[in-house]
Amino acid sequence: MSELRINQGMEIRNAQAEIQQFRLRIAIGGAFTLIMFGLLFVRFFYLQIIQHEHYHTLAEANRISIVPIVPNRGIIVDRNGVVLAHNYSAYTLEVTPSKIADLDAAIEELSTIVEITPRDRRRFKKLLEESKRFESMPIRTRLSDEEIARFAANRYRFPGVEVKARLFRQYPQAELFSHVVGHIGRVNQKELDQLEKDDKLSNYRGTDYIGKTGLEQSYEEYLHGTTGVEEVEVDSGGRAVRALSRTAPVSGANLVLKLDAKLQEMVYRSFGERRGALVAIEPESGGVLAFVSKPGFDPNLFVDGIDPQNWSELNNSPDRPMVNRALAGTYPPGSTFKPYMALAALTYGKRRPEQAISDPGFFNFGGHTFRDDKVGGHGSVDMYKSIVVSCDTYYYMLANDLGIDNISRFMSQFGFGSRTGVDIPGESAGILPSQEWKMKRFKQKWYAGETVSVAIGQGYNAYTPLQLATAISTLASDGLMFRPHFVNYVEDIRTREKSYVEPKPLRQIDLKPEHIEFVKNALVGVNKEGTGWRAFAKAPYTSAGKTGTAQVVGLKAGEKYVESRVAERHRDHALFIAYAPADKPKIALAVVVENSGFGAAAAAPIARQVFDFYLLGKEPPRPAEEEPDAP
Amino acid sequence: MHPSIRRLGRFLTAHVDGLLLGALTLLALTGLIALYSASNASFGRVSSQMGNLLVAFAVMWVFANIPPHYLARLAVPAYLTGLLLLVGVALFGEVVNGARRWLHIGVTRIQPSELMRIAVPLMLAWYFDRYESALRLRNFVFGALLLIVPVGLIARQPDLGTSVLILASGGYVLFLAGLSWRVIAGMAVAAGASLPLLWSVMHDYQRQRILTLIDPTQDPLGTGYHTIQSTIAVGSGGLLGKGWLNGTQTHLDFIPERTTDFIFAVFSEEFGLVGNAVLLFLFLLVIARGMVITANAATLFTRLLAGAITLTFFTYAFVNMGMVSGILPVVGVPLPLISYGGTSLVTICLSFGILMSIQTHRKLVQT
Numbered sequence: 001m002s003e004l005r006i007n008q009g010m011e012i013r014n015a016q017a018e019i020q021q022f023r024l025r026i027a028i029g030g031a032f033t034l035i036m037f038g039l040l041f042v043r044f045f046y047l048q049i050i051q052h053e054h055y056h057t058l059a060e061a062n063r064i065s066i067v068p069i070v071p072n073r074g075i076i077v078d079r080n081g082v083v084l085a086h087n088y089s090a091y092t093l094e095v096t097p098s099k100i101a102d103l104d105a106a107i108e109e110l111s112t113i114v115e116i117t118p119r120d121r122r123r124f125k126k127l128l129e130e131s132k133r134f135e136s137m138p139i140r141t142r143l144s145d146e147e148i149a150r151f152a153a154n155r156y157r158f159p160g161v162e163v164k165a166r167l168f169r170q171y172p173q174a175e176l177f178s179h180v181v182g183h184i185g186r187v188n189q190k191e192l193d194q195l196e197k198d199d200k201l202s203n204y205r206g207t208d209y210i211g212k213t214g215l216e217q218s219y220e221e222y223l224h225g226t227t228g229v230e231e232v233e234v235d236s237g238g239r240a241v242r243a244l245s246r247t248a249p250v251s252g253a254n255l256v257l258k259l260d261a262k263l264q265e266m267v268y269r270s271f272g273e274r275r276g277a278l279v280a281i282e283p284e285s286g287g288v289l290a291f292v293s294k295p296g297f298d299p300n301l302f303v304d305g306i307d308p309q310n311w312s313e314l315n316n317s318p319d320r321p322m323v324n325r326a327l328a329g330t331y332p333p334g335s336t337f338k339p340y341m342a343l344a345a346l347t348y349g350k351r352r353p354e355q356a357i358s359d360p361g362f363f364n365f366g367g368h369t370f371r372d373d374k375v376g377g378h379g380s381v382d383m384y385k386s387i388v389v390s391c392d393t394y395y396y397m398l399a400n401d402l403g404i405d406n407i408s409r410f411m412s413q414f415g416f417g418s419r420t421g422v423d424i425p426g427e428s429a430g431i432l433p434s435q436e437w438k439m440k441r442f443k444q445k446w447y448a449g450e451t452v453s454v455a456i457g458q459g460y461n462a463y464t465p466l467q468l469a470t471a472i473s474t475l476a477s478d479g480l481m482f483r484p485h486f487v488n489y490v491e492d493i494r495t496r497e498k499s500y501v502e503p504k505p506l507r508q509i510d511l512k513p514e515h516i517e518f519v520k521n522a523l524v525g526v527n528k529e530g531t532g533w534r535a536f537a538k539a540p541y542t543s544a545g546k547t548g549t550a551q552v553v554g555l556k557a558g559e560k561y562v563e564s565r566v567a568e569r570h571r572d573h574a575l576f577i578a579y580a581p582a583d584k585p586k587i588a589l590a591v592v593v594e595n596s597g598f599g600a601a602a603a604a605p606i607a608r609q610v611f612d613f614y615l616l617g618k619e620p621p622r623p624a625e626e627e628p629d630a631p
Numbered sequence: 632m633h634p635s636i637r638r639l640g641r642f643l644t645a646h647v648d649g650l651l652l653g654a655l656t657l658l659a660l661t662g663l664i665a666l667y668s669a670s671n672a673s674f675g676r677v678s679s680q681m682g683n684l685l686v687a688f689a690v691m692w693v694f695a696n697i698p699p700h701y702l703a704r705l706a707v708p709a710y711l712t713g714l715l716l717l718v719g720v721a722l723f724g725e726v727v728n729g730a731r732r733w734l735h736i737g738v739t740r741i742q743p744s745e746l747m748r749i750a751v752p753l754m755l756a757w758y759f760d761r762y763e764s765a766l767r768l769r770n771f772v773f774g775a776l777l778l779i780v781p782v783g784l785i786a787r788q789p790d791l792g793t794s795v796l797i798l799a800s801g802g803y804v805l806f807l808a809g810l811s812w813r814v815i816a817g818m819a820v821a822a823g824a825s826l827p828l829l830w831s832v833m834h835d836y837q838r839q840r841i842l843t844l845i846d847p848t849q850d851p852l853g854t855g856y857h858t859i860q861s862t863i864a865v866g867s868g869g870l871l872g873k874g875w876l877n878g879t880q881t882h883l884d885f886i887p888e889r890t891t892d893f894i895f896a897v898f899s900e901e902f903g904l905v906g907n908a909v910l911l912f913l914f915l916l917v918i919a920r921g922m923v924i925t926a927n928a929a930t931l932f933t934r935l936l937a938g939a940i941t942l943t944f945f946t947y948a949f950v951n952m953g954m955v956s957g958i959l960p961v962v963g964v965p966l967p968l969i970s971y972g973g974t975s976l977v978t979i980c981l982s983f984g985i986l987m988s989i990q991t992h993r994k995l996v997q998t
Contacts, residue, residue, distance in 0.1 A: 039958075040949065044907045047956060052870075055862070058863045058867065
C-alpha cells in the first residue's frame with residue numbers, strides 16, 4: 001500500500017515537474033511569438049513611417065505615367081500665304097516590334113487585312129534598323145476608313161499592332177522647294193545626343209520627327225513648339241485608366257518667308273530640262289525672293305524614312321538632285337566677275353573710265369596666249385565697252401596692274417569666298433583665290449599668269465549662285481550688303497505676334513559714288529546694247545545685267561571652244577547676273593545654267609522672265625521658249 | 632425556450648471555444664474586407680470565400696466534437712497514408728509549374744503535402760505521448776526521423792514553403808516535448824554548418840529567391856518583382872493607409888497574387904500601420920488563446936498537439952507577412968484566414984477544431 005502511495009507520489013511529482021517544464025517551454029514559445037511579431041512591427045514601422053516618403057514616391061511613379069503631348073509643328077508659307085509645308089492628320093498602322101514574337105509572320109498576316117506594299121516593307125525594314133525595338137513604328141500610313149474598320153474587326157489577332165492618329169508633314173509644292181524648305185525625318189541617335197547636350201531633350205519626348213535640312217532644320221526651335229504633358233494613371237500593364245492633369249502643348253510658330261512661290265515655280269519651269277540654280281534677292285533687305293536648284297527632289301519621300309529604292313535612285317542620278325546647287329554648288333563666275341574687276345580698278349586708281357586699250361583678240365603673258373572670245377578682238381576698248389561687250393583682253397591687261405591680293409581684298413568685300421550666313425544650313429564658302437590661299441591649299445607660290453585667268457572669272461575662282469546673287473544685290477544697293485535670308489517673320493500662332501527677321505546690314509563697302517554709278521551704268525548698257533540686249537529687248541523697264549560663261553574644262557593653249565565637239569557635261573555653264581529696275585532696284589539675281597553654253601543665250605532669258613513676272617506680273621509663255629542666240 | 636431548441640443549442644456549442652471562435656471570426660471578416668478590395672470591389676471571390684469559410688467552420692465544428700483520444704488513434708494511419716502518398720507523388724506525381732506536387736487518384740487529384748501539415752504533428756504528439764514516462768534521446772532521434780522523411784520528400788517536389796512549415800510544426804513538438812537545450816544548441820550549430828550544403832542541393836529558383844531577398848533590385852521584373860511591388864504597397868500605406876478600396880498598387884494591378892499570398896500587401900496599403908497593428912493583435916489573440924489551451928491541456932498528446940498547432944499558426948502568419956514586407960524569401964504561404972483559397976482555410980480551421988476539442992474534452996479526459 002505504502003509503496004504504491006510512494007510510487008503515486010513520485011508520479012504526481014514527476015507529472016508536476018513535467019507540467020512545469022512544459023509550461024516553461026510554452027512560455028518560451030509565447031515569448032518567441034511576441035518577439036517575432038515585434039520584429040514584424042518594427043519592419044512595418046520602418047516601411048510605413050520612416051521610409052514612407054520613399055515608397056509613396058515609388059507608388060506614385062508606378063501609378064502615374066507622364067505622357068507627352070507632341071505639339072503641332074509650325075507651318076511654312078511664302079510671302080503670299082502659299083503653303084510650303086504643313087501637317088495633315090491621318091491614321092497609321094503601327095507596330096511595336098518588342099511586343100511581337102515573329103515579326104515577319106505578323107506582317108504577312110497583317111497584309112491579308114490591310115494592303116502592305118513591298119515599298120512599305122522596305123521602308124519599315126529600314127526604320128527597324130534605325131530605331132529601338134520598343135518604339136512603335138508605322139508600317140502603313142494614310143489608312144482608308146475601310147482599312148481601319150477591317151483592322152478593328154481583326155484587332156484581337158494582332159497584339160502589338162495598333163491604329164494611331166498622327167500628324168504628318170507634307171510638302172505640297174514637292175520638289176519646287178526641296179532645297180529651301182528642306183524636310184523633316186525621324187530623330188536619330190546623333191540628334192538625340194545633340195538635344196541632350198542642348199538640354200532640349202525633355203521637349204522632344206514623344207516627338208518622332210526633327211528638321212533634317214533647309215528651313216526645317218535651321219528654324220527647328222521655332223517650328224517644333226513646346227511639348228505638353230498629360231499625367232495619366234496607368235495600371236501595371238501600362239494601360240491608361242484615367243487622366244489626372246494636362247498641360248496643353250504650345251504649337252510651333254509659323255514661318256512666313258520672303259520667297260514668292262509663284263515666282264519660284266515660274267523659275268523652276270523656265271529651266272526646262274536643264275540643270276542649274278537661280279537666286280533672286282531683294283536688294284533693300286537681303287530677303288530671298290526665289291531660290292531654285294534644279295533638279296529638286298520630292299521631300300515627302302523623306303518624311304517617314306525613304307525606301308531604299310528611291311534613295312539609291314536619288315543618290316545615283318547623274319543629275320545629282322540632292323545637291324543644293326544654289327547653296328553648295330560652286331561655279332567660276334566667268335565674265336560676271338568683270339563689273340567688280342572694273343570697280344576694283346577704279347577704286348584702286350589703276351584705270352580711268354575713259355582709258356582705252358587696243359584689243360587684238362589675245363593677250364600674251366609669260367609665254368602663254370590668253371584668247372578673247374571674239375576672233376580679231378574688239379578694237380579700241382574703254383572700261384564701259386569692256387563691260388558691255390565683255391572684252392576679255394581688257395581684263396587680262398588689268399589683272400597684273402591690280403595684282404591678285406588687291407583683287408582678293410576687294411572681292412572679299414562683296415562676299416566672294418565667304419559664307420553669306422543665309423538662314424539655311426549647308427552653305428559652301430566658295431574659293432576666292434589669293435597668294436595666301438594658294439600657299440595654304442597647295443603649298444605653292446602664286447604665279448602672275450594665274451592672276452590673268454582670275455581677272456575674267458576663271459582660274460581658281462569658284463562661288464555659289466547665292467554669293468553671286470548677294471554680290472550683285474550689294475552692287476545694286478550701292479555697296480550696302482545685307483545678309484540674305486528666307487524668313488520674313490516668325491509668327492506665334494497663339495498670340496499672333498510676329499517676330500521679324502530684321503534685315504541685317506553686313507557692311508557698307510567704302511566705294512566712291514561716281515565709280516558705282518559708272519559700273520552700274522555699264523551694266524545697263526549690257527542689257528541695252530551689249531551681250532544682254534536680245535534677252536531684254538523691248539523691256540518696259542530698264543535693267544542692268546552681265547552675262548558670263550564659265551569653262552567646265554580648261555582649254556589647251558590656242559584651242560578654240562566648239563560647243564558641238566564637247567561632251568554635254570563638259571560644256572560651259574551659262575551665267576547671268578542682273579537687277580531691275582536699274583534706277584531703283586527691287587530685285588537682283590544670279591542664274592547659272594549648267595552645260596548650256598553662253599550666258600547671254602541660256603541664262604539671260606531666264607532673268608528676263610523673272611523680271612517680267614516680278615515687276616510686271618507677266619506670266620512667261622508655257623512651255624518656256626528657247627530664245628534665239630545673242631551675239 | 633423550447634427544450635429541444637435548447638438541446639440543439641447545447642449540441643452545437645458544447646465543444647466550441649467561444650474566445651477562439653470570436654478571434655477567428657474577426658480575422659476571417661478582416662480577410663473578407665481585404666479580399667473585397669483585392670478583387671476590385673466585386674463580390675465574386677468574396678462570396679466564394681464565404682462559402683469556403685462555411686465549409687471550413689463546419690469542418691472545425693466536426694473536429695471540435697471529436698474527442699482527442701480518437702484523434703490519437705488516427706495518428707499512425709494518417710501519417711502512413713500521407714507518407715505513402717508522398718512516395719507516390721515522387722514516383723508518379725504530376726508536374727505542375729515545374730514542381731511534382733499533385734497525385735491523381737481516380738477522378739480527382741490531391742496534394743498529399745496538405746495532409747501532412749496535420750498528420751506530422753499528430754504523429755509526433757502521439758509518439759511522444761506513447762513514451763511519455765521515459766523519454767530518452769533515442770525517442771527524440773526517432774521523432775526527428777519521423778519528421779525528416781516527409782519534410783525531405785516535400786522539399787524534393789520541390790515545395791520549400793510547405794516543407795519548412797511542416798519542419799517547423801514538427802520541430803515545435805520536439806521542442807515542447809522537452810528536447811534538451813544542449814541538443815537544440817548542437818543542432819543550431821549543425822544547421823549553420825550545413826547551410827552551404829543546403830545551398831548546393833537547392834534548385835536554381837530557390838537560390839534565386841534567396842538572392843532576390845538580399846537584393847530585390849537585381850531582378851526587378853523577374854523574381855524581384857513580387858517583393859518590390861508588395862514592399863512599395865506596404866510602405867506607401869503609411870500610418871493610416873490609403874483607405875479602403877483606394878490602394879493604387881492594389882487597384883492598378885501592381886501587386887501580384889493579391890487575393891491569395893500577397894493579400895496582406897492590399898490590407899497594409901489601404902489600412903496602414905494602424906491596420907497592421909490591429910491585424911497583428913488579432914493574430915496574437917488567436918495565438919494567446921491557443922497558448923492557454925495548450926497550457927491547460929490534460930495529456931502530453933494534447934499539450935504537444937495544441938502547442939504545435941498554435942505555434943504553426945503563428946509561423947504561417949509570420950512567414951507570410953515577412954515575405955510580403957520583404958524580410959523573408961517569397962515562398963508560397965498564404966496568410967491564414969485572410970488569403971483567398973479553400974484548401975488552406977479548411978486545413979487551418981481543422982487544426983483549430985482540434986484545439987477546441989482539446990479544450991472542451993479536457994475534463995472528460997481528466998475524470
